[in-house]
Amino acid sequence: MLRDPAFRNSLLTFLAFAVFIVPTTFVISLGAALLVARTRVMQSFFRSVFFLPTACSYVVAALVWKMSIFSGIRSGLANAVLGWFGIDSIPWLSLAEPPWYWLVIVTARLWLQVGFYMILFLAGIQRISPTLYEAAAIDGAEGWKVFRHITLPQLRATSTAVLLLLLINAFQAFDEFYNILSTFGTYPPYARPPLVYLYYTALGSGQDFGHGSAGAVILTLIIAIVAVVQGRILRLGDRGD
Amino acid sequence: MSDKEIGRGIGQALGSHLSRRSLFALGGAAAVTGVLAACGSNTGREPAATGGATGGGSGATLNQWYHQYGEAGTQQAVERYAAAYKDATVKVGWKPGDYDQSTAASLLTDAGPDVFEYGNGPTIDMIKGGQVVDLTDLVGDTKSDFNPSILERMTYEGKTYAIPQVVDMQLLVYRKSLLDKAGIAPPQTIDELIAAAKKLTQGNVKGLFLGNDGGAGLMGGPMLWSAGLDYLTADNQFGFDDPRAATALGKLREMWDAKVLLLGAPKDWFDPSALTAGLTAMQFTGLWTFPDLKKGLGDDFGVMAWPALDGSGKASVPVGAYGSCVSAKSKDVEAAKKFAKWLWIDQTAYQLDFATAYGFHIPSRTSLIGQATTLKEGQAAEAAKLATDVGHAQSPILWTPKCATAFGDAMNRIVKEGADPAGEIAKVKTVADAELKRVLA
Structure with missing residues (x-):
């Protein structure tokens, strides 16, 4: 299985995806949480609006992204916007070079999951005692310094949980990839995360259960190793955290 | 027992009488029973008639x-x-x-x-x-x-x-009025088809629609047949290890590069809406679209086979x-x-x-x-x-899913990434030869 270039490729695809999506979601949802926490007017409105996409199914979102926002014709939303600036239509999902399909996949996932992690951060932020901020203000700290020395350290437990959840979510990458990129039973040879690849090998037309389960075992081992390493690095479960 | 008492009872059980491990064991057992029960029922299959019913009898x-x-x-x-x-x-x-x-x-x-x-x-x-x-x-x-x-x-x-x-069946469908306006006769060879598609591509209307992947998934077979080749030879050998196959598959990339193919239509090739909504002048699609085509276009559409590559090739419909x-x-x-x-x-x-x-x-x-x-x-x-x-039957019976996947991947690389067709065909041959050996063993 490890000699299969397509499987190795799928692991690379996943790695690239995780390296990008985990920090990006982390930063965006933390940013959104900070902004919402600071808002005095209509805070609950913004909170709900950002959280709403979480309630949407990955499949439905994937199809909306594929068929209406990023469809290749002029009337697709993205192409219509480009049209105002006189730019030619781009067939987002058909091109392999440049890989515009990543834009579609990543934006769909960001839209779906940012709201949820924002809520987690928001809860964390609201638990930070205001006295800390008051003390900092008296000491003359403001802006970035407050964030760096008070908010971020106080959010340590939340951040750890969010990172772990994000990584698990990234490992589970299947729904939006499958629904955005597959066409009529076939899937292009790129942007194939391990689950999609194994789906086609074992459950799909291949019906190759031997290789499928071998791949699943490898994947499980990788997830276990990553989880252990991450636990070590973030000192998960330490007393006093 | 009141709710409070039950609550306290459970609390005591958790706290003293049950160790953590035995609790997990209990929970596990319950979960397994649940799963088994779920498997047992609702398989979508009725229990087979037993007892008095004999084979082929009215009880089956x-x-x-x-x-x-x-x-x-x-x-x-x-x-x-x-x-x-x-x-x-x-x-x-x-x-x-x-x-x-x-x-x-x-x-x-x-x-x-x-x-x-x-x-x-x-x-x-x-x-x-x-x-x-x-x-x-x-x-x-x-x-x-x-x-x-x-x-x-x-x-x-x-x-x-x-x-x-x-x-x-699948076949090539075209808008008669658009071809007439451009002064084009239905193309008889692949090169004529490319020339026609170029002429018909105007503004937001593309010349030809072969699927949102530029024909990578759909047109592999018809392209081989148009060159007079096939997936397998009559004696079940790999059938397109041939420079003509490379030329034929390269033609799809030529269309892609010429930007005459409709890409990213909301509904793929199996739906007539690209043609009826005026997004394309020609489309490779299925016979099943005819009622909708009639409704949307009236008599303004013509049908033809996928043309031959040249004089020594063959036109075909899957x-x-x-x-x-x-x-x-x-x-x-x-x-x-x-x-x-x-x-x-x-x-x-x-x-x-x-x-x-x-x-x-x-x-x-x-x-x-x-x-x-x-x-x-x-x-x-x-x-x-x-x-x-x-x-032409879509693919031979010995063309296994594994061969089809390898061929589909190769087609994607040829059409979308501009990979060298001959090199990609060689890769497919390696997979197909191994599969043929496995299946025929």
């Missing part, structure tokens, strides 16, 4: 599976046929979603169907694995009446494993058929075979109804084509003639 219950046909009325029709069968109780399973794959997987279990349809008949692995039974004796004398290339596709080593239900198969795991194989014969061999009136009254298909029995009023005139008659004259 058969499960017959279809994929979800898009056309209204089809489900009611097949349920009506099933209800009309007197020798067994037939339950129709109407399966949305990934039918081929879920059916293939279910054949390995006890929850599979007795009679089921499968695209172009069962796969070679189903046949080799003994999952489907030989239906040669059911077809019997009617053999000569079936579309020969389709029946051939469902036959392996002289044994027929499926009865063709209805024939479907034909395919769902074939009715019988599972070897059926509790009553004889009753299942009897029903398959009754419906797909004997009941010609139902076959005609199924082919023409709901969707737009061609009956698989040649003798029924003349009776199909939908195929009597116009574009439909031309299409039916193309299917008979230049129809």
Whole structure:
């Protein structure tokens, strides 16, 4: 299985995806949480609006992204916007070079999951005692310094949980990839995360259960190793955290 | 006991009487029981008739599976046929979603169907694995009446494993008015087709639509045939290790580079909306779109085969058929075979109804084509003639899913990434040779 270039490729695809999506979601949802926490007017409105996409199914979102926002014709939303600036239509999902399909996949996932992690951060932020901020203000700290020395350290437990959840979510990458990129039973040879690849090998037309389960075992081992390493690095479960 | 007392009782149990481990063990046992219970019920299969019922008797219950046909009325029709069968109780399973794959997987279990349809008949692995039974004796004398290339596709080593239900075809459809306006005659070679597509690409209208992947998934076969080649040779060897194949597949990349292909249409090639909404002037699509094309375009469309590469190539249209198969795991194989014969061999009136009254298909029995009023005139008659004259089964039976995946990947790289066709064909050959060796062993 490890000699299969397509499987190795799928692991690379996943790695690239995780390296990008985990920090990006982390930063965006933390940013959104900070902004919402600071808002005095209509805070609950913004909170709900950002959280709403979480309630949407990955499949439905994937199809909306594929068929209406990023469809290749002029009337697709993205192409219509480009049209105002006189730019030619781009067939987002058909091109392999440049890989515009990543834009579609990543934006769909960001839209779906940012709201949820924002809520987690928001809860964390609201638990930070205001006295800390008051003390900092008296000491003359403001802006970035407050964030760096008070908010971020106080959010340590939340951040750890969010990172772990994000990584698990990234490992589970299947729904939006499958629904955005597959066409009529076939899937292009790129942007194939391990689950999609194994789906086609074992459950799909291949019906190759031997290789499928071998791949699943490898994947499980990788997830276990990553989880252990991450636990070590973030000192998960330490007393006093 | 009040709620409070129960709560305290549980608290005590957790706190003192039960260790953590035994609690987990209990929870685990409960979970396993739950899962087993879930597996036990609702498998979608009725318990087989037991006791007094003898094989093939009227007590048998058969499960017959279809994929979800898009056309209204089809489900009611097949349920009506099933209800009309007197020798067994037939339950129709109407399966949305990934039918081929879920059916293939279910054949390995006890929850599979007795009679089921499968695209172009069962796969070679189903046949080799003994999952489907030989239906040669059911077809019997009617053999000569079936579309020969389709029946051939469902036959392996002289044994027929499926009865063709209805024939479907793909073909090139074009807007007559757009071609006339541009002063173009229907193209006869691939180069003429490319020239026409270039001329027809204007503003937001593209010249040709071969699917959102630029034809990578759809046009591999037709391109090989247009060069006079095929997936496999007559003696089951790799069939397109040939410079002409590289040229032919490279033509798709030429169209891609010329930006004459419609890409990213909201609905893919199997839907006529790209053509009726004026997004493209020509489209490779299926016969099943004709009712919608008629509705959207009136008489403003023409049909033709996928042209030949050049003088020494051949024009072609892919034909395919769902074939009715019988599972070897059926509790009553004889009753299942009897029903398959009754419906797909004997009941010609139902076959005609199924082919023409709901969707737009061609009956698989040649003798029924003349009776199909939908195929009597116009574009439909031309299409039916193309299917008979230049129809080409989509892929040979020995072209396994693994070969198809390798070929699909290669086509994607050739068309979308501009990879060297000859090099990609060599890669497919490596996979296909190993597969042929495995299957023929």
